[in-house]
Amino acid sequence: MRFQLVRYFTATSLVAFIIVAVVLGYAYREVSTRRLVELQEANHVTLTRQFANTLWAGTFAPHVEATANLSKDALAQAAVDASLDAKILGLMRGTSTFKVKVFDLAGRTVYSSERKQIGEDKRANAGFRSARSGSPSSELTHRDSFSAFEGVVEDRDLISSYVPVAGPGGRIEGVFEIYSDVTPFLDAIERTQWQVVGLVVILLGALYGALYLIVRRADGILRRQEAEQEQAQQRVAQSEKMAGLGQMVAGVAHQLNTPIAFMKSNTGMMIEGLQQLDVPVRVGRGLIGIARQATTDDVQVGLGALRPWAATNTAPVPAITDLKQMAEDMLGGLDQMSELVVNLREFTRLDRSRIASFDLNRGLRNVIYIARSSMPTGVTVVEDLEPLPSIACNPSQLNQVFLNLVNNAAQAIEGTGTVVVRSRREAGGLRVDVEDDGRGIPAEVRERIFEPYFTTRGGAGGTGLGLSIARDIVEAHGGRITVTSVPGQTVFTVSLPLPARAAEPAPGVGEAVPAGA
Amino acid sequence: MTAVRPRVLCVDDDPGIVRSLTWLLRQEFDVVTTTDPTAAVALATRERFDVVVSDQRMPVMTGVEVLRRIREAAPAAMRILLTGYSELDAIFGSINDGEVFRFVTKPWDNDELRRIVRLAASAGRAAVPDDAASRPAAVRDDRRPRILLVDDSVRTYDLVREAAGDRATVTHARNLREAIGVLESDDVAVMVTEAGIGEMDAARMINLLKRERPGLVTVVITEARDADLVIRLINHGQIYRFVPKPVRAGLLRLSIEAALARHRQLERNPALVSRHAVEPLGADSRWGVGQVPAMAPAGLAVAREPPRAGRPVSLLRRWLGW
Numbered sequence: 001m002r003f004q005l006v007r008y009f010t011a012t013s014l015v016a017f018i019i020v021a022v023v024l025g026y027a028y029r030e031v032s033t034r035r036l037v038e039l040q041e042a043n044h045v046t047l048t049r050q051f052a053n054t055l056w057a058g059t060f061a062p063h064v065e066a067t068a069n070l071s072k073d074a075l076a077q078a079a080v081d082a083s084l085d086a087k088i089l090g091l092m093r094g095t096s097t098f099k100v101k102v103f104d105l106a107g108r109t110v111y112s113s114e115r116k117q118i119g120e121d122k123r124a125n126a127g128f129r130s131a132r133s134g135s136p137s138s139e140l141t142h143r144d145s146f147s148a149f150e151g152v153v154e155d156r157d158l159i160s161s162y163v164p165v166a167g168p169g170g171r172i173e174g175v176f177e178i179y180s181d182v183t184p185f186l187d188a189i190e191r192t193q194w195q196v197v198g199l200v201v202i203l204l205g206a207l208y209g210a211l212y213l214i215v216r217r218a219d220g221i222l223r224r225q226e227a228e229q230e231q232a233q234q235r236v237a238q239s240e241k242m243a244g245l246g247q248m249v250a251g252v253a254h255q256l257n258t259p260i261a262f263m264k265s266n267t268g269m270m271i272e273g274l275q276q277l278d279v280p281v282r283v284g285r286g287l288i289g290i291a292r293q294a295t296t297d298d299v300q301v302g303l304g305a306l307r308p309w310a311a312t313n314t315a316p317v318p319a320i321t322d323l324k325q326m327a328e329d330m331l332g333g334l335d336q337m338s339e340l341v342v343n344l345r346e347f348t349r350l351d352r353s354r355i356a357s358f359d360l361n362r363g364l365r366n367v368i369y370i371a372r373s374s375m376p377t378g379v380t381v382v383e384d385l386e387p388l389p390s391i392a393c394n395p396s397q398l399n400q401v402f403l404n405l406v407n408n409a410a411q412a413i414e415g416t417g418t419v420v421v422r423s424r425r426e427a428g429g430l431r432v433d434v435e436d437d438g439r440g441i442p443a444e445v446r447e448r449i450f451e452p453y454f455t456t457r458g459g460a461g462g463t464g465l466g467l468s469i470a471r472d473i474v475e476a477h478g479g480r481i482t483v484t485s486v487p488g489q490t491v492f493t494v495s496l497p498l499p500a501r502a503a504e505p506a507p508g509v510g511e512a513v514p515a516g517a
Numbered sequence: 518m519t520a521v522r523p524r525v526l527c528v529d530d531d532p533g534i535v536r537s538l539t540w541l542l543r544q545e546f547d548v549v550t551t552t553d554p555t556a557a558v559a560l561a562t563r564e565r566f567d568v569v570v571s572d573q574r575m576p577v578m579t580g581v582e583v584l585r586r587i588r589e590a591a592p593a594a595m596r597i598l599l600t601g602y603s604e605l606d607a608i609f610g611s612i613n614d615g616e617v618f619r620f621v622t623k624p625w626d627n628d629e630l631r632r633i634v635r636l637a638a639s640a641g642r643a644a645v646p647d648d649a650a651s652r653p654a655a656v657r658d659d660r661r662p663r664i665l666l667v668d669d670s671v672r673t674y675d676l677v678r679e680a681a682g683d684r685a686t687v688t689h690a691r692n693l694r695e696a697i698g699v700l701e702s703d704d705v706a707v708m709v710t711e712a713g714i715g716e717m718d719a720a721r722m723i724n725l726l727k728r729e730r731p732g733l734v735t736v737v738i739t740e741a742r743d744a745d746l747v748i749r750l751i752n753h754g755q756i757y758r759f760v761p762k763p764v765r766a767g768l769l770r771l772s773i774e775a776a777l778a779r780h781r782q783l784e785r786n787p788a789l790v791s792r793h794a795v796e797p798l799g800a801d802s803r804w805g806v807g808q809v810p811a812m813a814p815a816g817l818a819v820a821r822e823p824p825r826a827g828r829p830v831s832l833l834r835r836w837l838g839w
Contacts, residue, residue, distance in 0.1 A: 254574065257623050257624065258533070258534060260623070260624050261537075261601060262531070262534045265625065265627055266537055269537075326540065333533055377577065377578065378576070416577070
């Protein structure tokens with residue numbers, strides 16, 4: 001399965017873009033909100049200072065003192081000076097402040113612009129404790145409904161700050177809690193956030209578009225290169241096949257040439273001979289006619305025209321036995337030629353279905369016949385075939401494998417030597433050995449020998465694909481191809497598995513036949 | 518021709534072929550056949566044959582090997598290689614090792630094969646190499662023989678000079694015109710030539726030259742691994758050695774040494790040149806060259822004359838229109 005570059009690129013990009021947009025939007029919102037809270041806290045500090053400056057000493061301090069000993073309920077009942085409300089309202093009018101609370105140091109709510117909260121104990125509140133110890137603290141909250149100065153408001157975002165009030169000398173005397181409405185700010189932030197996200201999405205979209213074009217182009221180039229490589233590979237495989245075919249054809253041509261040579265020569269001589277026989281046959285026929293009509297053993301024949309002929313035609317009259325022998329040789333030549341044709345047809349098996357139940361020995365004998373025709377002088381092939389059960393296989397492909405192995409074996413022999421083709425039945429399968437007594441294969445070559453394009457015949461023929469293809473074919477048959485080699489003995493072994501219910505061996509084959517003839 | 522019929526030995530692993538050869542040749546020759554190359558060598562060593570016809574592709578031994586062994590054991594026999602397999606190595610081998618007289622391809626033409634065997638038999642009978650002549654050291658010649666190199670490459674010139682050493686003088690001709698000049702002005706023992714000199718077909722060039730300078734021993738250097746060219750170089754040019762390019766110094770030296778030795782043999786026994794006889798080529802008559810007499814039969818009349826300087830190289834000049 002090939003790598004879907006564009007598809008993966010798109011998916012990864014989209015996921016990355018979504019993450020980037022979300023993170024950016026979130027980060028913007030976080031930063032902005034924090035900044036808003038900080039700003040608002042600073043406002044609250046300022047506001048508190050204003051309250052403190054204008055109201056603390058004169059209004060709240062005495063109030064705190066006066067209520068110091070009241071219980072919670074009493075505190076809640078204690079009347080609040082209406083002028084205080086008015087003053088605070090005056091200070092807050094026009095700001096975004098919704099509510100103001102004042103706590104004494106014990107955490108009791110001594111004042112709240114929401115009257116019913118007066119008396120609440122905020123001692124345990126983290127914001128109060130922080131402010132009590134000197135540092136203001138703020139938090140952003142959302143309230144579905146909130147009672148502000150000017151009545152109940154709904155669906156508001158609020159920032160509430162606890163701010164310490166420092167008396168003269170810096171001593172903390174109380175704590176203010178101020179609520180401000182930041183809904184419009186948050187809305188603005190949200191709007192900007194969406195704008196940021198939108199912008200980012202547009203930019204990333206543009207980036208994706210540009211990258212997509214680049215990637216698609218790259219993908220196109222890769223696909224083309226892949227296709228080209230595949231084509232090149234096919235061409236090389238094809239040329240390997242053609243080289244093998246060429247060798248085979250050369251061998252076959254030679255094999256055909258021998259009978260053609262003597263058949264042509266014999267034909268010429270027979271025509272010559274028959275021409276020379278013309279007169280003698282006519283003479284003989286005449287004599288037979290005479291003999292038929294003769295009434296006695298002795299007949300007088302006039303040689304007449306025959307004498308000048310005999311005087312000029314001194315070439316020996318060809319013997320009928322010779323002419324017959326010539327014709328018989330020609331018949332033998334025709335047999336040689338048709339044997340070759342049968343073997344060729346058997347070898348290619350183009351007229352058969354691709355997968356067939358096949359007796360490997362038949363293929364091996366056929367391969368050896370074909371290989372012999374192009375084999376160097378001095379190489380003897382010995383068949384050592386044991387009866388084998390037929391197996392379901394692609395005969396044409398296996399023939400190609402065995403021809404390759406036999407040809408390689410023959411080429412490994414310098415001068416004279418022997419190639420043994422052995423077939424054996426083994427536990428669970430069949431084994432075919434192609435053994436030669438040639439120069440052997442060095443270990444470093446042996447390791448790489450089945451690799452595609454690995455060749456030791458640099459340049460001088462051989463694509464380096466023969467054994468690689470052989471291995472592919474054998475493995476496609478569920479088998480294995482192995483090699484062992486020492487100088488003087490190299491064995492390529494093809495092991496093929498046998499299906500559980502194997503046919504019985506074909507009878508009457510398998511005796512070892514030396515193959516010199 | 519003597520009254521005794523020439524003896525011909527035919528070797529081919531196919532019985533059909535040897536029977537055909539027997540029927541074909543027995544009217545004129547005493548034909549002995551075998552399908553076993555080893556037996557053929559033994560036969561040729563034991564008995565005298567005028568001509569040996571051998572197939573190239575046989576089990577155990579190639580035809581070139583058979584002919585090489587027979588050449589060593591019985592140099593008098595003329596050698597013809599018969600093959601249906603245009604294997605280049607076989608062809609090179611047939612020149613350099615087998616020193617064959619002709620190369621005949623299967624299937625052959627009956628009349629042509631009979632004619633070639635007849636030609637070989639008469640050429641072989643005309644002069645028999647004696648043992649003394651085969652030994653190069655027997656006679657010491659004071660004159661340094663001349664090697665003519667016809668090639669436009671300086672590198673080849675250096676290689677040839679190196680190969681010749683002090684055994685011979687090397688004259689370098691860059692083209693055919695220069696070469697003809699040298700051949701007409703000097704005694705040339707050995708000609709070393711590149712196969713492609715200008716546009717001229719090397720086989721025809723050598724054929725035209727050899728018909729007037731039959732004693733000229735030729736070594737051909739060629740890049741073209743063209744089997745057909747090499748076959749014609751043997752059959753029409755009777756070249757003595759063939760050196761494939763890129764030239765290996767060792768092979769070139771061996772070839773030049775062998776050519777010089779052959780030249781000395783021919784000097785001592787000029788009749789031997791008939792063993793390298795060539796015949797006029799078919800198209801010669803169209804060019805007005807074929808009428809040159811003294812070629813028939815088999816160029817033996819001219820062949821008896823030792824190569825001498827001063828005579829014009831007229832056939833080649835006429836062919837070239839110079």
